[in-house]
Amino acid sequence: MNIIVVQKIKRDGQPCAKSAKVLGDLNSRGLLPQIHRIVAADEGDPDSEGYELAAQFQVEAAPFFLVERDGGDIQVYEAYARFLKEVFQQEPSEAEEIAEMMAQNPDLDFI
Amino acid sequence: MIQLADPQAIAIDPASLAALEADLATKSPQKILRLVLKQFEAIAISFSGAEDVVLIDMAAKINKDVRVFTLDTGRLHGETYQFIDRVRKHYNLKLEMVFPDAALVEALVNAKGFYSFYQDGHKECCGIRKVRPLRRKLSTLDAWITGQRQDQNPSTRANVPVVQLDTAFSTEDHPLIKFNPLANWTSTQVWQYIRAYEVPYNPLHERGFVSIGCEPCTRAILPHQQEREGRWWWETAKEKECGLHAAINAAQDSPAAIAAQS
Structure with missing residues (x-):
């Protein structure tokens, strides 16, 4: 299994907020060594590999995760909580679950 | 499992819900409420303290309890x-x-103060104060009724149906149905109803508030502004910072991409 994380790098050179949070969480869970590559979608370079992957897999927000299984199939995960559950069999915290729900349902707060 | 007063009346598979939507979309909010209040036992109206009060007025005339x-x-x-x-x-x-x-509110406020959303974005606070308690409440229901309308926000609510499987709050073990009886009503219709039936309304509406949420995160809007423009106005740019749209389009339009297509 080959795992790529695509993070967004802003024009100021810093990762976007969600990319930073997710990579921090992967680190605190001790999972970073199992990530094979961290690829940048560099806001200052639309041709950067991260943007090419985003266009190829039609992903609209960072971070996202590409998991290549042994058979060669590549699965795209846009939801961090689902990625954690299915790839690492780890339960996300309720805060992560809620954050994911809100990211996937942008109108959920409008109540 | 959803407890229906008449288990044959409403099926929750996608095809049945689509058929139900097609049927209900032409019905008045009152007729929709009459049907769903009769069919579901564990069902409740979500009231935001704003103009969705019309749902309460309609429903109370059908079932005072x-x-x-x-x-x-x-x-x-x-x-x-x-x-x-x-x-x-x-x-x-x-x-x-x-x-x-x-305990969660206490931890948030002690760590970041009362107004952290102005720096960190509103979602952390909304997650604790709105979405978690809403999820807890909805886990006790089989269906809920909201005042969501298509005209509230063209970018996120233009396709709000009258009935839907609530994919945000449903779980594998507990499907949840969401009814939006006002989906096809306009703001004008809502206010015509409020005036015609002398429905009580939030006095903030008289001061230009259309959508009413939390006090620090809601402001009055100008005529013809969209309702969501009265919320979280300070973070438009921040909210988009993780988006990849612009550069995807740029990458697809780049000389290399165009050359590859030709």
């Missing part, structure tokens, strides 16, 4: 608290107030 719940985030306007109490008395409701987990 209709269940209504409101999220008290702890940050509502004083006018909204007074209005909620007025609605409770006017309709003689046993209004169910839903509160956030005090």
Whole structure:
């Protein structure tokens, strides 16, 4: 299994907020060594590999995760909580679950 | 499992819900409410303290014991608290107030203060004060009724159906149906109803507030602005910072991409 994380790098050179949070969480869970590559979608370079992957897999927000299984199939995960559950069999915290729900349902707060 | 008064009446598979939507979309909100209040036992109206009060007015005429719940985030306007109490008395409701987990609010405020959303974005606070308690409440219901309308926000609510499987809050073990009886109504129709039936309304509406949420995160809007423009106005740019749209388009339009296509 080959795992790529695509993070967004802003024009100021810093990762976007969600990319930073997710990579921090992967680190605190001790999972970073199992990530094979961290690829940048560099806001200052639309041709950067991260943007090419985003266009190829039609992903609209960072971070996202590409998991290549042994058979060669590549699965795209846009939801961090689902990625954690299915790839690492780890339960996300309720805060992560809620954050994911809100990211996937942008109108959920409008109540 | 969803408990229906008549289990044959409403099926929750996608095809059945689509057929139900096609049927209900042409019906008045009152007829929709009459049907769903009859069919579901564990069903409640979500009341935000704003113009969705029309749902309570309609439902109370059908079933005076209709269940209504409101999220008290702890940050509502004083006018909204007074209005909620007025609605409770006017309709003689046993209004169910839903509160956030005090320990989580305490931890957030102690760590970041009362106004962290102006720096860190509103979602952390909304997650604690709104979405978690809402999820807890909805886990006790089979269906809920909201005042969501298509004209509230063209970018996120243009396709709000009258009935849908609530994919945000459903779980594998507990499907949840969401009814939006006002989906096809306009704001004008809502206010025509409020005036015609002398429905009590939140006095903040008289001061230019259209959508009413928490006090620090809601402001009055100008004529012809969209309702969501009255919320979280300070973070438009921040919210988009993780988006990849612009550069995807740029990458697809780049000389290399065009050359590859030709």
